[in-house]
Amino acid sequence: MIKFTNDELQIVKKLEILKNEAGSHSPSIITFRQKLPEVEIKVDACFLSNPYATDLFLEYFDEEILKSGKIRDLLECYPSQNGVIAEILAEFLQINAKNIFIGNGAIEIIQAVIHNFTRRKIMINIPTFSSYYEYVKEGVEVVYNELSKDNDYGLDVDSYIELVKLHRPDTIVLINPNNPNGAYTRIKDVQRILDELSFVDNVIIDESFIHFAYETENYQLVSLAHLVEKYPNLIVLKSMSKDFGIAGIRAGYGIMKESYVKSLLDSGYLWNSNGFAEYFFRLYTQKDFAVKYDKVRIKYIVETLEFIHELKQLPGIKVYPSMANFVLIELMDGIKSTDFVSKLLITYGIYIRTCDDKIGLKGQFIRLASRSKMENDYIIQSLKACIEMNVILDLVNETTG
């Protein structure tokens, strides 16, 4: 059992209020600093992004935007329209511009797709990213496919296909790797799903964490985006916040059939980008940047693997298999996840995400992001200390109790 002093309990209470106000998501770090200034966050391990990619982006931003004085243009001028930015991406992604829809973050595309194209029934694997069921419109039925704890919350492709055939939803969602557990479904299996389920109108594959997954030893990038022409029901969504570490810019894109892109553009979403996102998309397609980015991507994957390996050595927790830049951790020995999160924050300044609100999880879970090597080391030490303290307290309780 984790114990708190009276002062700490005051903070625990405030934390609870803050979390409730943020709904099914974590409060942003800016909100956090504003509303809970008494807590110093040293490491934001809620934050699912590659910090080395942020460094790289900042290098370019400094050189190309700040030193050149172009910052005024980014702030002052209207960004280009959706279709113009799509054209920039098209060549780089080798995908027809008419199949590309630019979003103000992937979240906007999730909303747009589910509001506009899901009409009858949606099947969602749980645990999942909550927006997928929260954005479902009134009158649309939601069927949950509970991923099995025995299978480490991974997707059993055969039984998934059977279940979709049974329920016949018009929309299915597969986050790959999945959030919040990081389980990865191999490309050939996803293709099998597409082959078998051509009767489903919308197969949403969310590849927001795909830059951290790999199938070959050299960590080569994988993606299904190029299959949109072959499978007209395929919708690939991509957040750029995680892999490029630029969540403040809000950049994402969706690859989908031409008629869907047209329908979204006709109903609005014309200027839904901003000057900084447009700059990012142009940079993203720049060859020298792409080469450097791939290096920091692989560096981060390798360090994340080390981080996960070290986490697995810690007693009292179970680390679930992940191919994303975070891990789902189950707390054993009766530790409550909200207590654990509060303790880590108050004593060590580490901000992590409780998974209390995630439907489909059975037990006490937290989700922990991989950060820089230095931060990861600090997280490991702090977790260890926190778990040991808990063991000692339990022993004391047993002896005195």
Next chain:
Amino acid sequence: MIKFTNDELQIVKKLEILKNEAGSHSPSIITFRQKLPEVEIKVDACFLSNPYATDLFLEYFDEEILKSGKIRDLLECYPSQNGVIAEILAEFLQINAKNIFIGNGAIEIIQAVIHNFTRRKIMINIPTFSSYYEYVKEGVEVVYNELSKDNDYGLDVDSYIELVKLHRPDTIVLINPNNPNGAYTRIKDVQRILDELSFVDNVIIDESFIHFAYETENYQLVSLAHLVEKYPNLIVLKSMSKDFGIAGIRAGYGIMKESYVKSLLDSGYLWNSNGFAEYFFRLYTQKDFAVKYDKVRIKYIVETLEFIHELKQLPGIKVYPSMANFVLIELMDGIKSTDFVSKLLITYGIYIRTCDDKIGLKGQFIRLASRSKMENDYIIQSLKACIEMNVILDLVNETTG
């Protein structure tokens, strides 16, 4: 008649293609530079913003964000949720946070409101900002109220009220001052509209240009936003791009009844802001900034009045009354607006908006933004030269023809 050389005609053709690709809006300056590099834009008089406000914003941005190194936070971290930013504005605007909805530019709020709350019939004054009718969903009837040329495209409040009573739409839109002509309806008259038309579900008042309008000699700010509690059918929309000169950031807000804000937040729009917009909104409510902003707002109004006064002295054009930061100009003597726009761009590097695509205008029209004093002087000289050249060419034609 305006004449072009063969080289110029090539550019005229490209201009036409670019305009067609951008639909009913102007191509952005970034798109323009990318696709038509042979044309150097010296003055963007398409661009409806206060350049002095951009200067002021940049001063603060440089000090508070760049010099402090906080730029990394803005780029890297998730912005706060919609409701958190609404709270920041609430105190400053003296409006309940639950009545405030933050938008990724006003355009997103126009889309959200019209998609979600207009169910049956919308009445739109024309000429107008085209998104208002473009975003209307299938099945919703659009009734146009043609503003009268004899009344300089101003709103005749009495006949407007009668017409709304006759057609009984569920939504009406009033841009105040109106775009593209800048005609202003006084606050007491708008209140009369609200008093008379309580049966209309949604009275959308778009105040995107209201910072340039005034009713008193000291140019004091006017707004209807505080009336949302009194009139539950009132929806006030506000772009920040024009008055603060920060279109690249995408910041806007809407004031509307609590149930509408709740309904929009429940269906998405959670993280539709970005780090820079959040910074702007925080700055906007800062007292020292507000004081300095009001000074540059008034400086710009005074210069715009001078600009309009000088424009009125030019022969061959009619300048319509405006209380916005732009004027609608009618070209007389048979000049075509597309020719005039092309000539000004190619010969003088001045980019202005043709109003060819504006329904409800009868004649050849352009819309001209007020920019900095120096730019305005250059615009005046160039317009004068362009009109004189036209007169000379006509004389030559008459003599030789």
